[in-house]
Amino acid sequence: MAQYTTVNGSVALITIQNPPVNALRAAVREGLFNAIQKASSDPLVRSVVLSGQNGTFCGGADIKEFGNVSSMSGPLLVEVFALMETSMKPVVAAIEGFALGGGLELALACHYRIGHSKARVGLPEVNLGLFPGRQVIAGEALKLGLLDRVTDHNTVDTALAFAKSVEGKPLDNRRLGNRPCPPLENMDAFFEEAMKRVRSRARGASAPVVCVQAVRGAATLPFHKGMELEKVLLGTLFNSGQAQASQYCFFAERAGARWSMPSGARWDTCRALSISTAAVIGLGTMGRGITVALARAGLSVVAVETQEHQLAEAQRVVSHMLKGGGQVSYSSDLQAAAEVDLVVEAVFEDMALKEKLFKLLSSICKPGTLLATNTSTLDIDRLASCTRDPQLVVGMHFFAPAHMMRLLEVVYGPRSSPEAVATAMQLGKRMGKVSVAVGNCPGFVGNRMLKPYLEQAYFLLEEGATPELVDAALEEFGFPMGVFRMTDLSGLDVGWRIRKEEGLTGPDVPAGQPTRSRHGHRYSPLGDLMCERGRYGQKSGRGWYLYDKPGGRVARSDPWLRNFLEEYRVRNALVARPIHRQEVLERCLYAIINEGFRILDDGIAASPQNIDAIYVFGYGWPKHRGGPMFYAGQVGLARVLEGLERYHLAHPDVPHLEPSSLLRRLVASGSPPIHKWNQMVKGHRSQL
Numbered sequence: 312m313a314q315y316t317t318v319n320g321s322v323a324l325i326t327i328q329n330p331p332v333n334a335l336r337a338a339v340r341e342g343l344f345n346a347i348q349k350a351s352s353d354p355l356v357r358s359v360v361l362s363g364q365n366g367t368f369c370g371g372a373d374i375k376e377f378g379n380v381s382s383m384s385g386p387l388l389v390e391v392f393a394l395m396e397t398s399m400k401p402v403v404a405a406i407e408g409f410a411l412g413g414g415l416e417l418a419l420a421c422h423y424r425i426g427h428s429k430a431r432v433g434l435p436e437v438n439l440g441l442f443p444g445r446q447v448i449a450g451e452a453l454k455l456g457l458l459d460r461v462t463d464h465n466t467v468d469t470a471l472a473f474a475k476s477v478e479g480k481p482l483d484n485r486r487l488g489n490r491p492c493p494p495l496e497n498m499d500a501f502f503e504e505a506m507k508r509v510r511s512r513a514r515g516a517s518a519p520v521v522c523v524q525a526v527r528g529a530a531t532l533p534f535h536k537g538m539e540l541e542k543v544l545l546g547t548l549f550n551s552g553q554a555q556a557s558q559y560c561f562f563a564e565r566a567g568a569r570w571s572m573p574s575g576a577r578w579d580t581c582r583a584l585s586i587s588t589a590a591v592i593g594l595g596t597m598g599r600g601i602t603v604a605l606a607r608a609g610l611s612v613v614a615v616e617t618q619e620h621q622l623a624e625a626q627r628v629v630s631h632m633l634k635g636g637g638q639v640s641y642s643s644d645l646q647a648a649a650e651v652d653l654v655v656e657a658v659f660e661d662m663a664l665k666e667k668l669f670k671l672l673s674s675i676c677k678p679g680t681l682l683a684t685n686t687s688t689l690d691i692d693r694l695a696s697c698t699r700d701p702q703l704v705v706g707m708h709f710f711a712p713a714h715m716m717r718l719l720e721v722v723y724g725p726r727s728s729p730e731a732v733a734t735a736m737q738l739g740k741r742m743g744k745v746s747v748a749v750g751n752c753p754g755f756v757g758n759r760m761l762k763p764y765l766e767q768a769y770f771l772l773e774e775g776a777t778p779e780l781v782d783a784a785l786e787e788f789g790f791p792m793g794v795f796r797m798t799d800l801s802g803l804d805v806g807w808r809i810r811k812e813e814g815l816t817g818p819d820v821p822a823g824q825p826t827r828s829r830h831g832h833r834y835s836p837l838g839d840l841m842c843e844r845g846r847y848g849q850k851s852g853r854g855w856y857l858y859d860k861p862g863g864r865v866a867r868s869d870p871w872l873r874n875f876l877e878e879y880r881v882r883n884a885l886v887a888r889p890i891h892r893q894e895v896l897e898r899c900l901y902a903i904i905n906e907g908f909r910i911l912d913d914g915i916a917a918s919p920q921n922i923d924a925i926y927v928f929g930y931g932w933p934k935h936r937g938g939p940m941f942y943a944g945q946v947g948l949a950r951v952l953e954g955l956e957r958y959h960l961a962h963p964d965v966p967h968l969e970p971s972s973l974l975r976r977l978v979a980s981g982s983p984p985i986h987k988w989n990q991m992v993k994g995h996r997s998q999l
């Protein structure tokens with residue numbers, strides 16, 4: 312856990328050994344503490360170098376130990392830091408890879424720090440619901456005074472030579488506790504401004520706010536008082552629900568890499584195909600973003616668009632986004648895809664068009680080409696049936712903007728081969744995506760859960776709410792955008808087109824169909840009525856809100872909407888009633904959660920962690936709330952069940968409010984913790 316050797320006669324070299332990131336678990340802390348004591352007591356040792364194994368210094372405290380009392384054995388981190396800082400022999404940190412969180416604190420407890428030019432240092436704990444919170448590359452760290460030297464050569468060798476050069480030199484002014492924080496003019500105004508900005512952006516997250524309090528303490532209090540304040544503040548966060556949710560999220564983000572399929576195929580039993588060339592078919596907004604994402608991942612990409620003007624515009628936009636980098640060629644001829652390893656289709660969301668394209672691609676592309684569709688909801692297997700090799704057809708559902716949004720849903724149909732899934736998942740990782748393998752059903756996972764969410768929001772409007780009330784409740788919960796601001800951004804016409812395709816609205820609706828009922832269930836035509844009036848949202852300058860021009864971003868309340876809703880309620884004999892934020896949250900969030908349980912029970916998602924990763928990285932669910940499934944566990948499954956039963960009783964014609972069978976089974980079995988839920992799933996598949 313901490314290797315000890317002596318080098319050049321007088322330098323003790325201590326190397327942290329805890330792959331993959333040298334996290335400071337109990338055994339590592341113990342090893343470090345003993346090694347420092349050994350170096351201090353060895354008369355031949357005159358200096359110490361601290362390094363990490365495998366070109367990595369240290370990724371911080373071991374997050375897996377958080378909340379696990381038994382792991383608090385051995386010396387605490389602060390005890391290791393104090394032993395190093397008070398050492399009478401110089402301790403030099405050799406930082407390669409990264410020094411993050413407790414890893415950087417460990418380096419700061421040393422008297423000197425040597426960093427490799429490519430190393431990153433920072434305090435990212437705020438992402439875990441703790442604090443402080445940022446990372447910088449070595450050059451900037453040198454300017455900030457965090458590093459004393461930066462090298463392009465072997466960092467450990469440089470540190471060993473440096474240690475030798477400072478042997479016997481006075482250390483008091485090198486001890487962090489003796490180095491006062493440089494004075495800051497108008498300190499109060501600075502921190503008041505910082506706190507105001509953090510509170511407005513934190514959206515209910517407590518760690519960023521506490522971060523400012525801790526930094527203020529560090530800047531204004533004596534060192535040890537500042538450390539005491541930090542200890543108190545960290546204590547308030549460590550076991551808070553938000554810190555636990557953020558730490559859960561950290562692992563949920565990585566859980567997708569250990570994917571599995573109902574057939575039993577898994578991430579560690581399948582070989583991915585080799586992919587170095589790709590074609591993107593369809594160069595609208597999504598196709599352009601996908602082209603950029605693939606090119607940035609190092610693939611040679613041919614971007615194909617049959618409409619010349621669209622092709623020319625796409626070439627301009629993609630070249631600008633890539634800043635001239637990337638290997639991208641352009642063509643209006645589908646034959647350009649003949650020799651590629653992978654095709655990603657991103658044409659208009661129309662099944663007939665996609666079927667025709669897959670038939671063509673199947674006849675043009677070389678055998679073994681992976682055919683991926685970016686469809687957001689259509690049946691993968693129906694597209695596979697149009698090809699000669701259905702086992703090589705998968706969904707790669709990107710999220711707009713495709714070159715920035717981290718989520719990638721990799722959708723497998725019943726005929727998709729494990730190799731095809733492994734290939735898409737590996738490509739997702741190469742693109743820096745949070746990739747999650749999911750089953751094939753309308754909406755897959757994310758959009759399937761979005762549907763009841765939107766439905767509840769529309770129903771709340773019918774019953775007396777306003778877009779402002781609903782959005783304020785959801786944004787106070789932590790969403791970057793409430794559901795109405797979000798649909799104004801994405802475009803109300805997107806959902807309208809899908810509902811027309813599903814025959815829920817438009818000319819295909821049978822005559823005499825009640826306005827607010829479809830297939831015997833409650834239906835809200837509000838979104839359709841808005842689109843019929845050209846109110847698509849930001850793109851048309853008006854939607855649920857008013858914008859100063861088409862494409863405008865600043866939402867303002869629209870008096871027209873208030874009158875429209877009042878007239879709509881009168882026309883449909885609806886009586887507006889007061890609606891409170893708690894009801895908005897429960898009906899919107901419980902509807903999402905309930906669908907999540909159905910998705911788990913249907914085997915469409917392999918775990919609640921996968922669902923939470925999808926909702927956090929694709930739909931803006933706040934990290935400090937963990938994800939819809941984690942949040943359900945925090946609220947209490949019995950309470951969620953009670954809420955759904957109450958709302959379903961009040962709205963019996965809304966199937967999405969009927970509690971899912973899995974939720975009922977979990978509550979009946981005593982509401983087990985989230986990592987045990989899979990055992991209650993009908994077609995449970997081992998995640999071991």
Ligand SMILES: C[C@H](O)[C@H](C)C(=O)SCCNC(=O)CCNC(=O)[C@H](O)C(C)(C)COP(=O)([O-])OP(=O)([O-])OC[C@H]1O[C@@H](n2cnc3c(N)ncnc32)[C@H](O)[C@@H]1OP(=O)([O-])[O-]
Pocket residue numbers: 331332334370371372373374375388409411412413414416435436439441562565566
């Ligand atoms: C006292 C102090 O005040 C406080 C209290 C703290 O110090 S709190 C802790 C502060 N430290 C952090 O916030 C850093 C968190 N980690 C990261 O940012 C990244 O991991 C990375 C370090 C930049 C590497 O990225 P990567 O892309 O090369 O690999 P990976 O895929 O992300 O991770 C590779 C594997 O390592 C695991 N892992 C990473 N960091 C870990 C950590 N700190 N503890 C435990 N496991 C960790 C991760 O789950 C994955 O496991 P598996 O999935 O393979 O089983």
